[in-house]
Amino acid sequence: MITLTGSELRLLQQGLCERRRELLATLHGEYGDLAGARPPEELGPESP
Template identity: 90%
Template sequence: MITLTCSELGLLQQRLFERRRELLATLRGEYGDLAGARPPEELGPESHPDETASRKASDQLRTALARHEFDELQQIDAALARVADGRYGACVDCGDPIGYERLVAAPYTARCVSCQTAFEQHRPIRQ
């Protein structure tokens, strides 16, 4: 049984749409070069090895951040699909209600605390 009021659901849905817009703008702007939209800045043969290492570390960090933001975008899209299906606010594993406070903290949350804990304990760690 989902226990969200219409106003709570509306507020959470609005937050999902706002965060989705923010992420899309960031992914298109900040990380466009990672998707091939902008050519990477090349270092010349005279570049210092420290500069090359620094650039490589920076690129790896940007790639990790982009992956994290893309993952969040996918979670938001899944949450919006649950809103459309009338399943938002219910745990995708057990069906119990997800607390409003938990949804306010992370509106794309798909699991109750118990199921999320079990999920995290049994999934492989991604490198």
């Protein structure tokens, strides 16, 4: 098992948060091209 230090965990978390922002921006750009569409995170949970 690999054990990470507190500073390593913070760096990993920062990297993951940045990647999430990049991916959400990409999705927003893709959906922004569609008239009246919103990205999935703004639509809320799917209805059955």
